[in-house]
Amino acid sequence: MRIVTVRRISQAFFFVLFMWFCVVSSLGTGWMQLRGWPVSWFLELDPLNALGTILTTGTLYSGLVWALATVALTVLLGRFFCGWVCPFGAIHHFVGFAGRRGKGVSAKIAGNRYRSGQSVKYYILFVLLAGASGSLAASAIRAALGGRIGFWILVGAAVAIGVAAAAAAGTAGKARKARGVVLILLGAWVAVAFFFSVDRMIAASLQTGLLDPIPLVYRSVNLFLLPLADSTAQRVFAGQRYYDGAWAIGALFLAAVLLNLIIPRFYCRFVCPLGALFGVLGRYALWRIGRRDGECVQCLVCEAHCEGACEPSGSVRIPECVLCMNCLHDCGHDSIAYRTAPSEAGEVAAPDLTRRGVVVTLASGVVAAPMMRLGGIAARNWNPEVIRPPGALAESEFLTRCIKCGQCMRVCPTNIIHPAGFEAGMEGVWTPILNYRVGTSGCQLNCVACGHICPTAAIRPISLDEKLGRNAYVGAGRIRMGTAFVDRGRCLPWAMDRPCIVCQETCPVSPKAIFVRKVYSTVHGGAFRVKKADALTVELLEADLQPGRLATGDYFVKLPGDTEETLRRISENTRTGVAVGADKPFAPIPPPGTPLELQVRLQLPQIDPERCTGCGVCEHECPVSGRRAIRVTAENESRERNHSLLLRRTSK
Amino acid sequence: MNASDEKGLSRREFFIRAAKAGACIAAAGYLGYRLYDPTGPVGSGRIEPASVVLPDFSIPELRGKMAIATGSDRIKSINAALKPLGGMETFIKKGDRVLIKVNAVIASPASLSATTHPGLLAEVVRLCLQAGASSAIVTDNPINDPESCFALTGIGPAARSAGASVILPREGLFRFGSVPGGALIKDWPLLYAPFEGVNKVIGLAPLKDHHRSGASMTMKNWYGLLGGRRNVFHQDIHNIIKELAMMVRPTLVILDGTTAMMTNGPTGGSLSDLKQTDTMIVSTDQVAADAFGATLLGRTVYDLPFILKAQEAGVGTADYESLDPARVQAG
Numbered sequence: 001m002r003i004v005t006v007r008r009i010s011q012a013f014f015f016v017l018f019m020w021f022c023v024v025s026s027l028g029t030g031w032m033q034l035r036g037w038p039v040s041w042f043l044e045l046d047p048l049n050a051l052g053t054i055l056t057t058g059t060l061y062s063g064l065v066w067a068l069a070t071v072a073l074t075v076l077l078g079r080f081f082c083g084w085v086c087p088f089g090a091i092h093h094f095v096g097f098a099g100r101r102g103k104g105v106s107a108k109i110a111g112n113r114y115r116s117g118q119s120v121k122y123y124i125l126f127v128l129l130a131g132a133s134g135s136l137a138a139s140a141i142r143a144a145l146g147g148r149i150g151f152w153i154l155v156g157a158a159v160a161i162g163v164a165a166a167a168a169a170g171t172a173g174k175a176r177k178a179r180g181v182v183l184i185l186l187g188a189w190v191a192v193a194f195f196f197s198v199d200r201m202i203a204a205s206l207q208t209g210l211l212d213p214i215p216l217v218y219r220s221v222n223l224f225l226l227p228l229a230d231s232t233a234q235r236v237f238a239g240q241r242y243y244d245g246a247w248a249i250g251a252l253f254l255a256a257v258l259l260n261l262i263i264p265r266f267y268c269r270f271v272c273p274l275g276a277l278f279g280v281l282g283r284y285a286l287w288r289i290g291r292r293d294g295e296c297v298q299c300l301v302c303e304a305h306c307e308g309a310c311e312p313s314g315s316v317r318i319p320e321c322v323l324c325m326n327c328l329h330d331c332g333h334d335s336i337a338y339r340t341a342p343s344e345a346g347e348v349a350a351p352d353l354t355r356r357g358v359v360v361t362l363a364s365g366v367v368a369a370p371m372m373r374l375g376g377i378a379a380r381n382w383n384p385e386v387i388r389p390p391g392a393l394a395e396s397e398f399l400t401r402c403i404k405c406g407q408c409m410r411v412c413p414t415n416i417i418h419p420a421g422f423e424a425g426m427e428g429v430w431t432p433i434l435n436y437r438v439g440t441s442g443c444q445l446n447c448v449a450c451g452h453i454c455p456t457a458a459i460r461p462i463s464l465d466e467k468l469g470r471n472a473y474v475g476a477g478r479i480r481m482g483t484a485f486v487d488r489g490r491c492l493p494w495a496m497d498r499p500c501i502v503c504q505e506t507c508p509v510s511p512k513a514i515f516v517r518k519v520y521s522t523v524h525g526g527a528f529r530v531k532k533a534d535a536l537t538v539e540l541l542e543a544d545l546q547p548g549r550l551a552t553g554d555y556f557v558k559l560p561g562d563t564e565e566t567l568r569r570i571s572e573n574t575r576t577g578v579a580v581g582a583d584k585p586f587a588p589i590p591p592p593g594t595p596l597e598l599q600v601r602l603q604l605p606q607i608d609p610e611r612c613t614g615c616g617v618c619e620h621e622c623p624v625s626g627r628r629a630i631r632v633t634a635e636n637e638s639r640e641r642n643h644s645l646l647l648r649r650t651s652k
Numbered sequence: 653m654n655a656s657d658e659k660g661l662s663r664r665e666f667f668i669r670a671a672k673a674g675a676c677i678a679a680a681g682y683l684g685y686r687l688y689d690p691t692g693p694v695g696s697g698r699i700e701p702a703s704v705v706l707p708d709f710s711i712p713e714l715r716g717k718m719a720i721a722t723g724s725d726r727i728k729s730i731n732a733a734l735k736p737l738g739g740m741e742t743f744i745k746k747g748d749r750v751l752i753k754v755n756a757v758i759a760s761p762a763s764l765s766a767t768t769h770p771g772l773l774a775e776v777v778r779l780c781l782q783a784g785a786s787s788a789i790v791t792d793n794p795i796n797d798p799e800s801c802f803a804l805t806g807i808g809p810a811a812r813s814a815g816a817s818v819i820l821p822r823e824g825l826f827r828f829g830s831v832p833g834g835a836l837i838k839d840w841p842l843l844y845a846p847f848e849g850v851n852k853v854i855g856l857a858p859l860k861d862h863h864r865s866g867a868s869m870t871m872k873n874w875y876g877l878l879g880g881r882r883n884v885f886h887q888d889i890h891n892i893i894k895e896l897a898m899m900v901r902p903t904l905v906i907l908d909g910t911t912a913m914m915t916n917g918p919t920g921g922s923l924s925d926l927k928q929t930d931t932m933i934v935s936t937d938q939v940a941a942d943a944f945g946a947t948l949l950g951r952t953v954y955d956l957p958f959i960l961k962a963q964e965a966g967v968g969t970a971d972y973e974s975l976d977p978a979r980v981q982a983g
Contacts, residue, residue, distance in 0.1 A: 028799070238799050239822055414797040441796045444759050445921075446804055492887065501864050502883040506795050508758060510921025516863070548835075553890035553957030569957070583954040603863070621795060623883035 003338075004329045007083060011090040018042055018087035022221045023236055027413045027449050032236070038063075040407055040455040042087065046214040047071050047281075048274045049403050053456050055132040056204040056400035058139075061457050071281060078282040078289075082268055082275050083307060083322035088217040088256075089268055093307060093324070095257055096264030108304040111263060114311050118269050118320060119352045123361040125276040128208045130365025135204035135400070137366070203396070205369035205427045209403035213272050219406035219430065220253035223419060226410075242438045243409060244418040249430065265307050268322065279319030279351055289321050289328070290343025295335040302327035302336055312336055315346040369427075377425035382643070384633035386424045387434040387482045387614060389417055390443060391451040391462040394639050395424075401458035404430040408450035408459055415439035416616065417450060432459070434481065436616030436632060443481060443615040445508045482614030482634040483645060484514070484607050490629035493602045497521055499554045501603045503618035503630045513611035514618060516603035520556060520564055526598035531576075535585040538596065539577040547574050550598060558597040559590055567599065609636055609645050703830040703839050708901045709853040710936065714742065716968075718935040718975045720944065723982030726772040726910050729932035734779070736978035737934065743904050744852055746784030751850040752776060752816065753900075755857050755873050756792040756807050758919050759800040765911045766920040767801075768856050770810030772908055776856060777814035788816035791846040792876040819846045826879040833965075834895040836888060841879035842899075855905040855938065859929065859945050861917030865889040866956040867949055868918045869942040870905040870935075871897040871967075893958035897938055897967045907933040907941045909948045932982070939968030940975055 021039040024032055040063065043049055050067035054060055060067075070081055082089045100108055209215040227241040228250075234240075243249070259266035268275050289312055302312045305327075310320035312327040327336045375381060378395045389408055392398050409417040409432055416439035419430040432450070436442050448467055451459040462479065465471045469478040484503070492498040504514040531539040538557065556567040557580055568580040578598070580586070590596070614632045622628040636645035661669075721733035734740055744750060754768035762770050777788050790811040794801040798820045802808030811818050819825070821843055829842035847853075857873035864886055865872060874896035875882070885892040909931035916925040929948045935941040939962045946956055953959045953970050963970045 028803070234822065238797075238820060413800050440798070441800075444796060444800050446759060446761075447800065498887045499864070499889070500883075500886045502886050505863055505886075505918055506758075508760070508796075508919050508921060510916050510919075510925060512916055512919075512921075551891075552888045553961075554888075569954070571957070571960070581954055581957075581960075583952070617796070621883055623881060623886065625881050 002329060003325045007323075007325055010084045011093065014042075014085045015087045015090040018217070019221070022218070022226060022410070025222065025407070025410045025453070026236060027411055027447070034411065034449075040405075040453060041066070042214050043218065043403070043405055043407070043455040045070050045081075045085070046212065046274060047074075048208050048212045048277055049214070049456065051129070051277070052132050052206050052208040052212075052403070053401055055129060055136055056206050057397075058136070061401075061455075063455060074278050074281045075284065076286050077323070078285040078287070078318065079275065079278040079308070079322045081278060082272075083324045086213060086274075088213040089265070089322070091217070091257060092260050092265045092268055095260040096266075096307070099261040100264060105301065105304050109300050112303050112306045112309045114309050114317060114320065115263075115269075116352065118309065119357070120270050121272055121276040122279070122351045122353055123357055124211060124271065125273040125280075126358060126361040127365040127368065128211070128273055130362045131205050131207055131369045132365075132400075133204065134366060134369045203369040203373045204400050205372060206400055206403060207427065208273060209405060210429070211271060212274050212403065213267070214274065215403045215405035216253070216256075218410075219249055219404065219419070222410040223406050224250035224253060237415075239440065241415050242418075244435055244438060245421050246419070248421075249406075249419065265309075265322070268307075269309055269320070275322070276319075276351070282319060283349060285318065286340055287338055288316070288318055288340075288342070288347065289323070289325075289336065289338050290316055290341070290347060291345040292335045292337050293344040295333040296345070297333065299332070302331050305330055313345075315348050316343050317348045317352075319349075319351045372426045375425055377428070382634075382640075383423055383425075384482075384635055385433075386420065386428070387616075387632060387634045387637070388639065389432055389434060389450040389459050390448065390467055390479045390481055391460040392432075392639055393458060393460065394641075398431070398458050398639075399427050401456040402431045403456055403458075405455065406430070406432075407453045407455065408432045411449045411453045412439070413447060413449065414441045414444060416441075416443060416620075434616060434632075436619040437628065439620065442508075442617030442620045443613075445615065477638075478509070478613050480613045480636055480638040481616075482632045483609050483612045483636040484614065484616070484618050484630050484632045485635075486605055486607060487627075487629045487631065490624050490627065491605065492624070492629065493604050494629075497523060497600055497602060499552075499600070499602055500623065501605055502621050502623055504603070504605050506617050506621045508615065508617055509611055509613060511611065513608050513613070514605050515608060516605055519602050519604060520558070520567060520599040521602055522558070522597045522599050523555070528596050528598070530590045530592055530594040530596055532592055533586060533589050533594075535587070535589060536582060537577055537579045538586070538590065540596065543576045545573050545575055545578075549573065550578060554601050556599045556601060558599050559586075560595060570598070605630065612636075702828065704827045704842070704844055705830060705832060706842070706844075706847060706899055706901075709851065709903050710901045711743065711903060714936050716937055716940075716975045718933070718937060718940055718944075718972060718977035719980065720977050721932045721934075721980045721982045722930050723932070724910060724928065724930050725983060726769055726908065726932065727775050728983035729910065729930075730772060730775055730779075730906065730934070732980045732982035733932045733934040733978075736980060740779040740783045743854075743936075744780050744783035744785050746786075748780075748783075748785045748852045749850045750780045750785045750788045750852045750854060750903075751846055752780075752788060752790050752811075752854045752856055753873060753876065753902075754790055754792050754807055754811075755868075755876065756794045756798075756801045756805050757796070757876070758794065759796040759804040760919070760921060761804060762806045764920050764923070765858055765913050765926050766860065766918065767805040768807060768858055769908060769910070770806035772906075772910075773807060773856060774810040774814040776854065776906065777811060777816045780854075781815050785852070788814075789819055789846050789850065790816045791819040791821070791843065793821040793843050793879060794876060821879065829899075831895050831899040834898055836885060836892050837878075837895045837899060840882075843877045843879060852904075853900065853902040855900070855902050857905070857907055858911075858913070859907055859909040859931075859948060860913040860920070861915055861925075861949060863917060865893060865958060866951060867942070867946055869945045870907050870938045871942050871958065871962060874900045890956075890958040890961055894961040894965055894967070897958075897962045898965050902938065903936070905935055905938045905941050907935075907945050909933060909945060912948055914949065935972075935975075935977075937968035937972075937975060939963050939970055940972035940977075943970040944972045944977070 044063040044066040047067035050064040223243040230236045256267045307324035308320040308322040310317040418435045420433045451461040488494040492500040507514045528540040550573040555570040572579040719733040721729040723729040825845035826841040827844035828839045831837040860868040862868035912929040
């Protein structure tokens with residue numbers, strides 16, 4: 001079988017596997033549901049997720065260890081992932097192929113020529129990684145201030161890594177100068193640290209997920225393509241799925257895909273930070289694409305279908321090559337090979353970068369994270385509308401782990417987890433926030449799906465016991481996402497004397513976190529005088545009531561001296577009179593002229609903040625369907641100690 | 653110039669071009685004429701939707717039947733209660749297509765008794781099929797996410813394993829419906845599709861406290877057939893329960909008072925909300941069933957105005973003793 005055919009089979013296989021994972025990410029045990037499918041596997045294979053979270057947290061979480069396999073294979077083989085595995089790459093590959101059909105060979109060759117803009121993706125990678133490395137730098141500086149011996153080990157390691165990275169990225173053969181740059185940067189950091197308290201200036205922010213193709217393609221398929229495709233078929237979801245701001249996710253996806261019609265694999269060549277990382281990692285690949293000696297007549301046919309625009313006809317650019325193997329197949333003279341010996345026509349082993357570019361992008365990245373934090377959104381200026389899923393880490397830790405992949409939003413059975421816009425600041429774009437209006441209910445009491453699908457533990461995989469504060473967690477209590485607040489100006493019983501308490505009824509915790517205060521309130525224009533009365537009915541002077549309006553079981557007659565216990569429930573009313581229940585006849589019968597009030601029994605909902613978990617079922621069910629009369633905000637959420645509402649008491 | 657232009661257009665070509673232009677103008681004119689709307693839109697809120705009415709599923713000669721069984725085993729109690737009425741065969745005949753309306757209100761385990769007990773449901777399905785029913789459908793439109801509700805309460809698996817099919821509410825299953833003589837349920841979305849092709853309806857409700865109305869029993873159970881933003885009906889809870897009872901005329905209702913939820917209703921959530929009341933009520937009169945159920949909760953018909961309202965509307969009788977209910981001890 002031809003190597004190109006094998007590649008196509010591989011791409012098709014991984015693409016189908018990826019789509020299958022997206023389709024089956026619904027909670028349940030059916031064959032088209034979650035069961036035990038490793039639906040986040042592609043995210044775990046993605047070494048940018050692993051590297052990003054290592055930089056921000058210093059740990060490699062659970063399944064992300066799969067990235068080691070990708071890294072090892074890339075170091076040996078080059079960018080195989082891009083050409084053989086990546087589902088987003090497969091989409092680009094196919095659309096690019098479709099877009100250039102019918103074009104002449106020379107036009108195809110022109111489309112695949114190397115462009116200097118292809119180095120932009122490396123700068124994107126540097127910005128993203130530098131932004132994620134703030135806390136690592138902080139720990140180095142802290143060690144320096146502590147004067148510990150570990151500091152010098154850290155500095156040594158940092159210099160070694162820096163030099164290695166600079167060599168690997170090979171700032172165009174100016175390795176000695178690059179070494180100098182790295183040393184100056186490190187020196188500057190240490191110097192700054194001696195004069196200033198640096199912790200405040202330093203923050204780590206994981207923004208790789210914005211452009212990392214794997215989170216991007218997960219997010220786009222799960223939050224945009226599937227809900228769109230399923231809206232009529234309804235095979236995947238029980239009803240229409242909604243995602244707030246999904247248009248922006250879809251627009252980025254469509255833009256990335258349609259750009260293939262202008263230049264094939266546009267995203268892979270110019271934008272993809274994961275491809276850039278693979279380009280750097282493949283620096284010492286054992287096998288490479290290259291020219292054999294002799295034979296080549298410079299017909300350039302090898303470049304007609306070159307996916308990476310890596311110039312196989314001349315000095316092949318190793319970091320750009322995605323191992324599509326088309327050149328191997330297209331060459332009529334058998335003068336291109338994938339082998340250990342270097343290309344006869346020479347190779348460009350390093351990305352095409354300038355020293356200035358590297359310095360500027362690294363520095364911008366390091367500055368960007370503290371700059372974004374200046375808004376105080378992860379500190380005192382926190383936004384109470386940002387309600388995170390149950391088990392989410394405290395905001396600043398959360399932002400060091402969330403890769404915006406949207407898996408939690410996909411799996412949530414009630415469709416309440418949504419991609420944030422700017423509610424959580426610049427850094428929080430497309431991170432999960434809860435919206436209790438859109439979904440089919442609130443956060444289900446007995447569900448912990450989001451934390452178990454999260455590939456980076458930005459939402460911890462909590463147990464039901466922990467969520468509900470049972471057994472080992474009795475002392476810690478339930479996990480609270482926020483607290484419900486009654487808007488007394490909008491609530492039907494509070495503001496308009498109408499009975500309701502849907503919120504109290506639907507509150508799922510026991511004892512209920514919503515309690516009611518029972519009051520009897522004289523209705524608007526409800527003070528009358530008796531015209532005449534008998535044991536069960538009373539005619540009123542100057543009354544003009546709506547017949548039947550007071551017969552709902554919620555209205556009562558109050559005579560002078562009546563207390564709440566002695567009020568009589570109205571069973572029926574005419575325009576001018578009311579009848580009361582047979583269980584409590586008038587005794588004595590009120591004489592004409594007696595003042596009489598018509599009262600409504602109201603149950604006014606109030607919140608017990610010790611019991612409320614912020615699950616939002618009340619907000620979802622509130623009949624004031626626009627801006628709800630009971631709304632959850634993140635107050636008292638258990639993930640942030642300083643958002644607590646109540647005085648903490650320790651029982652002995 | 654002009655001369656050469658005129659020369660370029662032959663008479664034949666001129667006619668062809670004129671004919672095409674004329675056809676375009678005619679088509680535009682015709683379209684304009686057909687689409688012309690001199691008054692503008694009426695606003696979708698003012699359009700009267702085509703409304704459906706649920707048919708009567710009761711059996712006239714079996715009106716006013718009631719049996720009360722005591723015992724802590726639901727399977728034994730339901731069989732014991734059905735026995736004096738002649739068994740399920742009295743109500744379900746060969747070839748009947750039965751709809752069982754359960755209460756799956758919230759996604760909580762069966763042990764908390766906020767929902768229809770799955771074991772009881774399985775037994776009722778089994779009895780229906782044994783009596784010759786050709787199909788049994790189980791449905792409800794709960795508060796929480798329907799899929800989670802049916803899964804976590806055990807209702808979904810129990811129904812399926814007993815041989816019934818479960819219909820989860822989806823947008824396409826609702827139709828606008830009305831209640832003849834009703835004031836509240838008018839052109840309101842009803843979970844109607846499951847009723848299509850069905851000729852027998854059984855209401856299977858747990859006995860629960862309900863903070864707003866006082867109690868949730870067989871009549872309140874029909875609330876789960878309403879769609880839309882039904883929570884507005886809480887403003888007139890007793891009349892909406894009355895109208896629900898007018899809307900559904902079931903073949904049979906079963907009120908499961910084996911374990912009653914005494915407080916924190918209708919969702920409960922704690923074993924301390926529950927009390928063993930060891931009673932199973934089977935009746936063709938939902939008002940009578942609820943009136944008796946109220947006594948188990950320690951309430952009177954005057955505490956629960958919807959009962960007398962339903963009686964007044966002619967749905968049934970609150971004086972359950974007048975039906976001479978059969979009282980049996982189960983197993």
